[in-house]
Amino acid sequence: MTSRHKDGADYVLTAKGLTKVFGGIRAVDNVDLSVRRNTIHALIGPNGAGKTTCFNLLSKFLTPSSGTIKYEGQDVTALPPATIARQGMVRSFQISAVFASMSVLENVRLALQRRVHGPSFDFWRSVKCLHALEDEAVSLLEEVGLADFLHARAADLPYGRKRALEIATTLALDPQLLLLDEPLAGMGQEDIGRTSDLIKRVAQTRTVLMVEHNLSVVATLSDQITVLARGAVLAEGDYAAVSQNPAVVEAYIGEPHDTYD
Template sequence: MPNTTILRAEGLSKQFYGFAAVQNVNLQVNEGTIHALVGPNGAGKTTCFNLLSKFITPTSGEVYFQNQPITHLQPADIARLGMVRSFQISATFSQMTLLENVRVGLQRQAGLATQFWRSTRALDRLNDEAMQFLELVGLASQARRAAASLPYGHKRALELATTLAMNPKLMLLDEPTQGLGHEDVQQVTELIRRVARGRTVLMVEHNMSVISSICDRVTVMQRGQVLAEGSYDEVSRNPEVIAAYMGEAEEELAL
């Protein structure tokens, strides 16, 4: 297991009108791992994820990315540093083709992100690289198809391809299997495993079968605080975790 820390939070807290949604969270994500943030409904995991990705500002505490403080940066700033996130709701450019969607992710690296006066043919030189990312997620054969026509599971795959095109150092995946049927869950899980090779992933996920099959480390939250952390086997046998999920500590966490 790699020991180099790529993302860490120290004393991270967030209050909304006196309500403590996140309280004194310390978190460390190691480079080259798949790290999951989980917890029962209302545990604060989504708020914590939004704090880490800078979509909301903490009341107190600090966030560091590659030992650089990012607590007061904007989401666009940290994206430029290499932290790129997805969202629970599928976010694609629906009227653009799959190829065009992935090219959007490639434009910044090619220096074309703000050159709107350029002909669309200027982007054709990105096609081969875009196709490589579509191939990685199994969508190359549909490259000229409009994103709007894709089934939901394939839209998730397209989002991953677009995220990878931005060359992230850390991928933040927010409920990547939310709303998927059983077959699509299996496909997206395997896809995350494949694209995570040689990369770092932090994900919020509710599906414990997904967590158990691909995650190296799991942080469990309850009532805005870290309840337990370790491998899936370790946290799934933790009596406090069992009580949080099941309401009774006598049984092992059922998955």
């Protein structure tokens, strides 16, 4: 079931009145958010804006104090991350989450087996099943530019390549909505360009919601941007619109021009 609004648009993820209170602090304050299908949607804001908390709420790693979250038209507010991951909403993390001692190929095969068979102990011992998934694993690694690193240990990959491997293991779960937590954090310019191109390719057949600090990347990649300030939505629109919004300009006075925290 899809979520079509009165404007006729098809939204894969929506939040209404999303609020998170820690003690007396409203880290996220009555946020409404709609992520259109087959777009790249960026969530940005200055220091302390509530981006990370909002992202953790949307990806179900935090429970909201109030408000609702719908994925594909279904209320998922109370569902755990593993359940919605099986339904196609999958998050990758700022810190690369791969098995360092395993090869690149083994990491992706294991992720594929988890998708097919679920989190059982067979996940660890079915070598025959792992080899049966090898063609799909190789195809995924080709998609993210790691075809030349199949048998390299994950621990030995350069940082940017590790992030590409993490995206490959995330794609192995067959997400329709991919949630990226600062996918370019800590990267050099070459890796930023390569990973930006990868995100563009991934988004050709999927929806992407990302928190990202690099303004030039946000400007280049994003179809839609939501700007948070003090836990609330300050502005929404494409880059041209939000970058000229007086409230956004005021919120970023004194902030670096090339990054957001």
